[in-house]
Amino acid sequence: MLSALPIGWLDSPPPEYLPAAADCPRGRITEIVGPRSSGRTSFMHSILAASTQLGEFAVLIDTNNSFDSCSAAAAGVELSKMIWIRCGANVEHAMRSADLVLHSGGFGVVALDLAEAAESALNRIPQTTWFRWRRAVQATPTVLAVIANRPLTKSCSALLIEMRRRRAVFTGNLLRGAEYELAPRKPIGKERTALHCAAV
Amino acid sequence: MYACIHGDGARALGESFSPFVEMIDAQTAVFSITERQIKEIARDRASLLKKGTDRSVHCGDTLVEGDCGGSGDRVVSPLFRIAVAATIEAAVLAARHFEGVTILQPGEEDRVLGSLPVDALPPDPEIFETLDLWGIRSLSELARLPENGVAERLGPRGLWMQKLARGALDRPLKPVALETTYEEEIELDDPLEMLEPLLLLIGRFLHDLCARLDAQSLAAAALRFTFNGAERWLRLPFPTRDTKFLLKLIQHDFEAHPLSEPPAKIKLAIVPTEPRRVQHSLFTPSAPEPEKLELTLGKIRALVGKENVKIPELRNTYRPGWSISDARLAFRYFRPALPARVETEGGVPKHLTARVCRGNIVKIAGPWRSSGDWWTADWNRDEWDLSLADGALYRIYFDRKASGWFLEGNYD
Numbered sequence: 001m002l003s004a005l006p007i008g009w010l011d012s013p014p015p016e017y018l019p020a021a022a023d024c025p026r027g028r029i030t031e032i033v034g035p036r037s038s039g040r041t042s043f044m045h046s047i048l049a050a051s052t053q054l055g056e057f058a059v060l061i062d063t064n065n066s067f068d069s070c071s072a073a074a075a076g077v078e079l080s081k082m083i084w085i086r087c088g089a090n091v092e093h094a095m096r097s098a099d100l101v102l103h104s105g106g107f108g109v110v111a112l113d114l115a116e117a118a119e120s121a122l123n124r125i126p127q128t129t130w131f132r133w134r135r136a137v138q139a140t141p142t143v144l145a146v147i148a149n150r151p152l153t154k155s156c157s158a159l160l161i162e163m164r165r166r167r168a169v170f171t172g173n174l175l176r177g178a179e180y181e182l183a184p185r186k187p188i189g190k191e192r193t194a195l196h197c198a199a200v
Numbered sequence: 201m202y203a204c205i206h207g208d209g210a211r212a213l214g215e216s217f218s219p220f221v222e223m224i225d226a227q228t229a230v231f232s233i234t235e236r237q238i239k240e241i242a243r244d245r246a247s248l249l250k251k252g253t254d255r256s257v258h259c260g261d262t263l264v265e266g267d268c269g270g271s272g273d274r275v276v277s278p279l280f281r282i283a284v285a286a287t288i289e290a291a292v293l294a295a296r297h298f299e300g301v302t303i304l305q306p307g308e309e310d311r312v313l314g315s316l317p318v319d320a321l322p323p324d325p326e327i328f329e330t331l332d333l334w335g336i337r338s339l340s341e342l343a344r345l346p347e348n349g350v351a352e353r354l355g356p357r358g359l360w361m362q363k364l365a366r367g368a369l370d371r372p373l374k375p376v377a378l379e380t381t382y383e384e385e386i387e388l389d390d391p392l393e394m395l396e397p398l399l400l401l402i403g404r405f406l407h408d409l410c411a412r413l414d415a416q417s418l419a420a421a422a423l424r425f426t427f428n429g430a431e432r433w434l435r436l437p438f439p440t441r442d443t444k445f446l447l448k449l450i451q452h453d454f455e456a457h458p459l460s461e462p463p464a465k466i467k468l469a470i471v472p473t474e475p476r477r478v479q480h481s482l483f484t485p486s487a488p489e490p491e492k493l494e495l496t497l498g499k500i501r502a503l504v505g506k507e508n509v510k511i512p513e514l515r516n517t518y519r520p521g522w523s524i525s526d527a528r529l530a531f532r533y534f535r536p537a538l539p540a541r542v543e544t545e546g547g548v549p550k551h552l553t554a555r556v557c558r559g560n561i562v563k564i565a566g567p568w569r570s571s572g573d574w575w576t577a578d579w580n581r582d583e584w585d586l587s588l589a590d591g592a593l594y595r596i597y598f599d600r601k602a603s604g605w606f607l608e609g610n611y612d
Contacts, residue, residue, distance in 0.1 A: 036612065039530075055484070070514065072530070073514055106488030106489060116556075
């Protein structure tokens, strides 16, 4: 039995917000969905940080070339243990790259960032792809994290977290941070938790 | 048994006895020697020495003359000193400090070497000073000291020197590596139009070259192709001599970057290096197999472009997006930044319109002015962090050079 990848908080959270809901199961697909500025990327950074800090290697497949290495490094991602694949808004390239990486094996986390990707391209992804990938990561220590605006993997994901905006913290003439809400949609029964991210 | 030759041209003389010669310094060569060769040396020193070389040599009291390197001049070379012993270090000590030919039978090293002064050992001023204070002048006196006492007072180095003085320090021979070139070439009647026959040919080259590398315990660090006189390099991410892996890598590289013209003259050279040694551990986290990973990355590079597969790194600069920052709030870039239309009141943005968003600004922080790199592609801008009515957080900036507003990305 593979243990879950524990995800730490990005900022000191209140004790009632312990992140039991956010542990990502290994050998399964974890899906993180939400609109823009809902904390999807912060959560993805925390998954990458948890994995790379354990000494594992991670891959980020960045469909829209949107990755910011500065905030990722600040969140604890060890950049030297991460491969960044930029796909130039080409969803087909992103899916093909993810397929190659998953079948190569040996990574702690494979993060597929499909957030902000063209809806028409996302609609063309066959459902069988997710089933194949679910099989590919089974019995491996890999966490396949899919980040998107809406759920894509349907029944193939073991953990589906819906991210929501809670509030932005402006103090004076300064954006100090943001608070997000994690609402686990799958498995059913997990409690909602909050994610705090500091901007300064 | 080992033989040591000390003098000018020691290497050439040593190589006449054995192909595996270790050079201690420019004048001292050591090699393994057989019983029969020892008997020959003992029987007829001068003629044996002459057998392997055309140089003139002095051997002990015997002078032998001959042609020097085919030049025709008859010269008298400097003296050679030769020693045979059961250990390399004893042979070296004897050859450096005894005239002529010295043959140390096993067990009599300490007796013969004992007459040498302590200075014959490799220099170590601190230990020499201590030995001098103790009144130790010769190797026999050093050899007679109790080992425990030497270890306590002089440490491992002192113990090492005592073993050397006894002629008991044993180690394997480290022969000079043979210089080999790893190259194969062919000139065809007709140029190869297709990739497959070219790979077939390169595969044959690789098979031979990797077998030669294997025989020398070496691996390939890089491959240098020469097609019709034009060079092309393939640098490997790690040393390897796996033919299949190399061939796959070459295939991916040639598919991603096809040759400019069909090759008729093909040359492949391998740059050799030490092979990769990996120590596995039970507690090391799993990592991708290097061969598999490189092939995978090769396929991805061919798909998305070489420049789009990388390991991110931060740079020592204040340039936005490159610098080291403490902000943990994740940011997503629009690359390139999207042109935006911003309505301002008193210099403060109030309404934002861009391709991906539109709305009234409800909260805003800024402006934060930054500029730099005036000597190259400089930046000069005023940044604002803002929240739209729907709650989305963006960063916009006014480019002071282009006099325009841009949407850089959003906080997420």
